[in-house]
Amino acid sequence: MAELKVKNMEEFAAKSGVSRPTVSKYFNDPKSVRATTRERIEKALELYEYRPNPYAVNQNRRLTKxxxxxxxxxxxxxxxxxxxxxxxxxxxxxxxxxxxxxxxxxxxxxxxxxxxxxxxxxxxxxxxxxxxxxxxxxxxxxxxxxxxxxxxxxxxxxxxxxxxDNFQSMSLMVDYLCRSGEPPCLFEMPPVNPNANKRRQAYSEAMDRLGHEPSVIRVEGSGWDFEAIGHREGLKVLEEGRLTSKTVLCSNDRLAIGFLSAAYEAGHKVGITDDCSLRVAGHDDHPFSRFTCPSLTTAAQNYxxxxxxxxxxxxxxxxxxxxxxxxxxxxxxxxxxxxxxx
CATH class of the missing domain: 3.40.50.2300 (Response regulator)
Incomplete structure (x- = not known):
């Protein structure tokens, strides 16, 4: 068990009777020093309470880790x-x-x-x-x-x-949703990064390719609080009757999670059974998307x-x-x- 504390590598080198560069070389790669030197350093480690700060060691290198x-x-x-x-x-x-x-x-x-x-x-x-x-x-x-x-x-x-690939994923989602039910409208995320615009463009191109009129529902708000935006704007859209389709494709899963909450509050049942009034899908395969109610259909990114x-x-x-x-x-x-x- 260590009995004594040392403050830095210079002090540890003096205590162990080995040069400071050799001690540094040991901590970078123990096998890079001679066996007898390695044994001396390791005996000193048993006696003295010392471990180098890896960030400080890095700063002394030409190339840090x-x-x-x-x-x-x-x-x-x-x-x-x-x-x-x-x-x-x-x-x-x-x-x-x-x-x-x-x-x-x-x-x-x-x-x-x-x-x-x-x-x-x-x-x-x-x-x-x-x-x-x-x-x-x-x-x-x-x-x-x-x-x-x-x-x-x-x-x-x-x-x-x-x-x-946003164009591949949105095309995949639109194809599936059109094949399995009513063509989707797009409930669009705030344009906080390039993905928002690319997903809107990809959705529109996929709908055009399949012969359907694109319908983009733009939401008010900015920032990264997507669940709150999806909930607030989803309630507005549902209460005002602005949905153009019974299938809603949200441009990310966090927005879809908020929309699912809004649909529940507005009295809509979401899902694929005959008693459901809406279908909802998202994008990203957010870690929580499998635990929503109902669980969320989505396009999974290859993490x-x-x-x-x-x-x-x-x-x-x-x-x-x-x-x-x-x-x-x-x-x-x-x-x-x-x-x-x-």
């Missing part, structure tokens, strides 16, 4: 799940990930990027706010730090974008492939040490998940 992960709203279980998977892949690759939330604030997003730059990260996985992001600040950051964008694509920013390929791409960029390369965009297909709501 820190990875920054930035999401627009960590209170969103969708982004929490994305961040969780990115973190584990970074850890598996031997990096130290730190996750930040910009909370939907472009000013705070800038502050996070400035903080990350001071940490000298090896790279950054960035899910930007999108439409309101400070493009010029983000461009300057990405010139200095290897950066991969995920979820929301800002054209020309970062060395790569990894995300979901694993997006997380794995994002980290693999960032590791390649780090290994290239910032060499110039063409920006890459990689989109993964989504999967139709049929549940009780549609």
């Amino acid at each position: 820190n990875i920054g992960i930035v999401v627009p709203y960590v209170g969103d279980p969708f982004f929490a799940e994305v961040a969780r998977r990115l973190e584990w892949r970074c850890i598996e690759e031997g990096y130290l990930p730190t996750t930040f939330s910009s909370h939907g604030s472009p000013d705070h997003e800038v502050e996070i990027l400035d903080l990350l730059q001071s940490m000298r990260p090896a790279g950054v996985l960035l899910a930007p706010i999108g439409r309101e992001s400070d493009r010029s600040h983000m461009e300057a950051f990405c010139k200095e730090v290897p950066t991969v964008l995920v979820d929301a694509n800002i054209e020309g920013i970062g060395a790569a974008f990894i995300g979901s 694993d492939s997006i997380a794995n390929f994002s980290v693999e791409t960032l590791c390649e960029l780090i290994a290239d040490e910032g060499s110039n390369r063409l920006r890459r965009e990689t989109l993964f297909d989504n999967k139709l998940v049929m549940r009780a709501s549609a």
Whole structure:
């Protein structure tokens, strides 16, 4: 059991009778020092209470092992799940990930990027706010730090974008809903990021292709509180009789969760049985979508492939040490998940 505390690596090196560079080399890779030296250091660890601060060790390296992960709203279980998977892949690759939330604030997003730059990260996985992001600040950051964008694509920013194919997924949903019942209207999310506009465009193109008139219901409100917006605006639409179809395709699952609550309050039964007056579907396969009542039909994003390929791409960029390369965009297909709501 450790008996004595030491304050830093210099003091530990003096106590163990080994040079400070050799101690540092040991903590980076124990097998990189001679067996006799390793034995001396490990005996000292048994006696003295000391473990190096990994972030401080990183700052003394030419290339740190820190990875920054930035999401627009960590209170969103969708982004929490994305961040969780990115973190584990970074850890598996031997990096130290730190996750930040910009909370939907472009000013705070800038502050996070400035903080990350001071940490000298090896790279950054960035899910930007999108439409309101400070493009010029983000461009300057990405010139200095290897950066991969995920979820929301800002054209020309970062060395790569990894995300979901919104046109494939919305076409998949529209095809299924038209095939299985009345063609859907689109209950649209606030345009907080590029995905909102892409999903609206993809919905309209799919409806045109099938010979149906697109019907987009735009909601009032802004920000990331999608459940509250879906509930409030859903009640308005239902009370005012503005639905143009008995099938409602929501542009994300969080909006659909709010709409399901509004439908219940307005006395509508949602589902696929004969006694139901509405069908409702969403997009993303939000972690809670299987537990709504009824469970939500949705387009599932390929979380694993997006997380794995994002980290693999960032590791390649780090290994290239910032060499110039063409920006890459990689989109993964989504999967139709049929549940009780549609």
